[in-house]
Amino acid sequence: MLIxxxxxxxxxxxxxxxxxxxxxxxxxxxxxxxxxxxASEPVLYRSKNLPFTESxxxxxxxxxxxxxxxxxxxxxxxxxxxxxxxNTILADEKVPEPKKAGIxxxxxxxxxxxxxxxxxxxxxxKRSKDLVGNTxxxxxxxxxxxxxxxxxxxxxxxxxxxxxNVCTFTVALAQKIGIKDYKRLNExxxxxxxxxxGKTKIPERIIRKKSALSPAEFAVMKKHPGIGNQLLKESNxxxxxxxIPVIQHHERVDGSGYPRGLSGRQIxxxxxxxxxxxxxxxxxxxxxxxxxxxxxxxxxxxxxxxDHFDERYLREFxxxxxxxxxxxx
Numbered sequence: 001m002l003i004x005x006x007x008x009x010x011x012x013x014x015x016x017x018x019x020x021x022x023x024x025x026x027x028x029x030x031x032x033x034x035x036x037x038x039a040s041e042p043v044l045y046r047s048k049n050l051p052f053t054e055s056x057x058x059x060x061x062x063x064x065x066x067x068x069x070x071x072x073x074x075x076x077x078x079x080x081x082x083x084x085x086x087n088t089i090l091a092d093e094k095v096p097e098p099k100k101a102g103i104x105x106x107x108x109x110x111x112x113x114x115x116x117x118x119x120x121x122x123x124x125x126k127r128s129k130d131l132v133g134n135t136x137x138x139x140x141x142x143x144x145x146x147x148x149x150x151x152x153x154x155x156x157x158x159x160x161x162x163x164x165n166v167c168t169f170t171v172a173l174a175q176k177i178g179i180k181d182y183k184r185l186n187e188x189x190x191x192x193x194x195x196x197x198g199k200t201k202i203p204e205r206i207i208r209k210k211s212a213l214s215p216a217e218f219a220v221m222k223k224h225p226g227i228g229n230q231l232l233k234e235s236n237x238x239x240x241x242x243x244i245p246v247i248q249h250h251e252r253v254d255g256s257g258y259p260r261g262l263s264g265r266q267i268x269x270x271x272x273x274x275x276x277x278x279x280x281x282x283x284x285x286x287x288x289x290x291x292x293x294x295x296x297x298x299x300x301x302x303x304x305x306x307d308h309f310d311e312r313y314l315r316e317f318x319x320x321x322x323x324x325x326x327x328x329x
Contacts, residue, residue, distance in 0.1 A: 013037045016069035019078060021060055022095045023103060024052050024068075025085045032074040032081070042069050079110045083127065086134045101148035104138055105164060107131065112160040112193065119197045119228075125237040132167065132189035136182065139171050146172050146320075155292050157285040159196050159207075165285070167193040169277035169321075170245070176320045177273070177313055188270050190238060191245030195274060198228025198246070210289050222258045225250055245274040252308040272310040276302070276317050279309075295321060 016035060024030070030052055035042040045068065046056065060066075070078050082089070086107055090100050111131050115124045138145050149168050154161040170192035171185055179185060199207060202224055206217050213221060229247040232238055248262070248271025255263030257275075267275075283298040293301070299318055306314060 013040050013042050013069060015072070016042045017072055017075055017078075018067050018069055020099065020103075021057070021066045021068060022092070022099065023082055023085075023089060024057070025088055026054050026057060027051055028081075028085060030081065032070050032077045035069040035071075036065060037069065048074075079107065082107050083111065083131065086131070087137075090134060090138055097144065098148050098151070100138070101145070102152050104135065105149060105152050105154075108135065108164040108167070108193075109154075109160050112163045115194065115197065116160060116200050119194075119200050119231045120234050122235055122237055125194075125232070125235045128193055129186070129190050129237075132171075132193055133186055135167060136171055136185045136189055139168070140175060140182075140185075155285050157282075157287045159199055162281055162285065163193055163196055165281040166195060166249075166274065166277045169281060169317075170274050172320060173273050173277060173313065173317050176316050179269075184241075187239055187242045188245060188273070191242040191270065192274050192277065194228070194232060194242075195245050195249045195278070196224065196228065197231055198224035198226065201227045201231070212289070222250070226259050241270065244268045244270040247271075249274045249278050251275065253310055254307040256308065272313055276309050276313055280317070280321070 028051065029049060030046070031048050033044060033048050034046040036045045037043075046052070060068075082103060086104065089095060089103055092100075095103075108131060111124075111127055115121075115128060118124055139149070146168075153165055153168070167189055171189045174185055174188055179188070202221060206213065206220055209217070225247050229243050232243060232246060247259070248267055251257040251260065251262045251267050251271050252275065253264060253267060253272070255261055262271075279302060280298055283293045283301065284295065286292040299321070302309065302314060
């Protein structure tokens with residue numbers, strides 16, 4: 001039977017945030033309080049700043065408690081805890097694979113929100129590099145890991161969800177076309193995760209406009225790759241190749257892209273890869289001015305404008321994202 005401190009809160013459990021027992025690492029120090037549910041009310045089970053021991057975990061499992069709760073005010077502390085322990089969680093055979101994918105995705109979203117709030121903070125850039133390292137390792141485990149990530153991908157467009165989706169697609173496509181070197185996948189993945197950071201300096205009325213942009217507004221929007229590149233240079237924490245996806249994700253093979261109007265082999269492989277991932281996610285996510293397309297219609301549309309993309313990479317991406325495996329329509 002569980003022993004609690006019996007400190008009731010007078011609140012309903014629905015006011016608290018659920019967390020999974022598997023995410024708590026043995027012998028780690030938790031800087032947030034843990035609550036359990038008793039008669040629909042949260043009751044303090046373990047105070048912060050105490051180690052989470054094997055004995056504690058066993059007691060919970062013996063009582064069939066697999067979900068605990070935290071105060072909403074301590075959500076950020078929990079998210080940082082997960083971020084710092086993500087590598088061991090993803091390596092833990094006791095954590096079901098779909099749950100690992102969910103933890104990785106939610107952690108990524110939380111991190112990108114922080115980055116977009118303060119894109120030049122060195123700590124946020126370092127966190128991004130660490131998180132991408134975990135993402136690369138996870139995707140490299142094989143097809144099942146990648147498909148688990150796809151199943152929980154958000155199809156509601158926000159800059160932070162788009163950034164996470166594009167990072168996932170970019171790393172997977174790079175691996176599919178033969179980039180196996182861990183270092184290269186990491187530098188590409190970091191650039192992909194941060195590719196839209198320049199939008200933080202674009203007026204909100206343009207970013208959230210519910211109708212087509214005017215020529216003047218589009219001219220402002222087209223500045224975001226260059227702005228993002230400059231913001232990240234100010235941090236001085238990324239290798240030069242990690243800037244390529246940021247500055248080139250809107251370039252097109254036929255020269256119709258921006259900001260530099262590059263064409264053909266002027267576009268780096270990283271730029272060619274992220275262009276496909278970026279457009280695909282934009283087409284398949286729900287926006288205020290555009291309904292989400294299914295995989296097949298999106299790929300069909302991309303083939304109708306195939307001069308925009310590297311033909312081989314688009315073909316490999318089609319195999320990777322085949323409708324039989326991903327949101328078939």
